[in-house]
Amino acid sequence: MKKNNSSKNPIGVFDSGIGGLTVAKSLFEILPNENIIYLGDTARLPYGTKSKATVTGYSVEITKFLLNKNVKMIVVACNTASSVALPSLRRISPVPVIGVIKPGAKAAVSITNNFKIGVIGTLGTIQSSAYKTQIHKIERNIEVFSNACSLFVQLAEDGWTENKIAEMVTKEYLTGFKDHKIDTLILGCTHYPILKNTISKVIGKKIRLIDSGEETAKEVKRILEQEHLLNTQKKKGKHKFYVTDFQKKFKEISERFLGQPLHDVKKVKLS
Numbered sequence: 292m293k294k295n296n297s298s299k300n301p302i303g304v305f306d307s308g309i310g311g312l313t314v315a316k317s318l319f320e321i322l323p324n325e326n327i328i329y330l331g332d333t334a335r336l337p338y339g340t341k342s343k344a345t346v347t348g349y350s351v352e353i354t355k356f357l358l359n360k361n362v363k364m365i366v367v368a369c370n371t372a373s374s375v376a377l378p379s380l381r382r383i384s385p386v387p388v389i390g391v392i393k394p395g396a397k398a399a400v401s402i403t404n405n406f407k408i409g410v411i412g413t414l415g416t417i418q419s420s421a422y423k424t425q426i427h428k429i430e431r432n433i434e435v436f437s438n439a440c441s442l443f444v445q446l447a448e449d450g451w452t453e454n455k456i457a458e459m460v461t462k463e464y465l466t467g468f469k470d471h472k473i474d475t476l477i478l479g480c481t482h483y484p485i486l487k488n489t490i491s492k493v494i495g496k497k498i499r500l501i502d503s504g505e506e507t508a509k510e511v512k513r514i515l516e517q518e519h520l521l522n523t524q525k526k527k528g529k530h531k532f533y534v535t536d537f538q539k540k541f542k543e544i545s546e547r548f549l550g551q552p553l554h555d556v557k558k559v560k561l562s
C-alpha cells in the first residue's frame with residue numbers, strides 16, 4: 292500500500308476501448324463524489340483475441356500511465372485484461388488494483404440455487420478459465436459452463452442489440468446453456484450488458500444475469516471504505532477520459548455505452 296495515498300486522488304479505470312464505459316457508468320452511479328480517470332486503449336482494441344503476453348504488456352503500460360496521474364486505486368474494467376494481467380499489475384502498483392472477475396464470480400456464487408453457472412466472454416477470458424477458477428475458489432461443487440461470444444462485441448458497438456440478427460446470434464451462442472440447465476449467467480465482457488434484453492429474452496427471464504461491472508463498482512466502494520480512501524467531498528467528482536485513438540464512431544458508441552455524451556476526451560500516446 293502506497294504511503295500518503297490520499298482520498299482526494301482519482302480512481303483510475305481502464306479498458307481495451309470504450310466498452311469499459313459500462314463499468315465507469317456503474318462507478319459514477321455508486322460513487323458520485325469520486326474523481327475518475329478513464330483510459331480506453333482504442334488504438335489496440337480488441338484485447339479478446341490477443342495473447343496473454345500482449346494483453347499483459349498493454350495493461351502494464353496503461354497502469355504506469357494511470358499511476359503517473361496519481362490514482363489512489365486502479366480498476367481493470369476489461370474482463371480479458373482482468374483474466375490474465377492482474378498479478379503483473381499488482382507487482383508494479385503501490386495502490387490497490389481491482390479486476391472485474393472476482394466480484395462477478397462472487398455475485399454469481401451467492402445467487403445460484405442449483406449450483407450451475409454459465410459464463411460468457413471473449414475468447415481470451417474464456418480460454419483463461421479465470422471465472423471458473425474464481426468460482427471454484429469460493430465453492431468447489433459448482434458446475435461452470437462457458438462459451439466465447441466473440442460477435443457480441445461488434446453487435447454492441449454497432450447498436451445491433453435488439454434486432455433479428457442479434458437474436459439469431461444470441462440463440463446460436465446460448466443454446467448449450469439451456470441444455471445444462473444453468474440458473475445464473477455471468478456477462479463476462481464489458482460489452483455484454485448492452486445486449487442484456489436480448490440475452491434475457493433468448494435464455495429465459497428466470498435465468499439471473501450477473502453484470503460483472505456493476506458488482507465491481509460495489510466492491511470498489513467497499514475497498515475504498517475499508518482503506519479509508521473514500522472521497523468525502525460534497526461536490527460531484529470530475530471525470531476525465533483518455534483514448535489512444537479516436538475511432539470513427541467514437542461519439543456514437545461512447546454515448547450508447549455511457550448513456551450520456553462524453554466531455555473532456557484527450558488522445559494520448561502510451562509508450
Ligand code: DGL
Pocket residue numbers: 306307308310311336337338339340368369370371372413416444479480481482
Ligand atoms: N473489453 C473487452 C473485455 O471485456 C472486450 C473487447 C475486447 O476484446 O477488447 O473482455
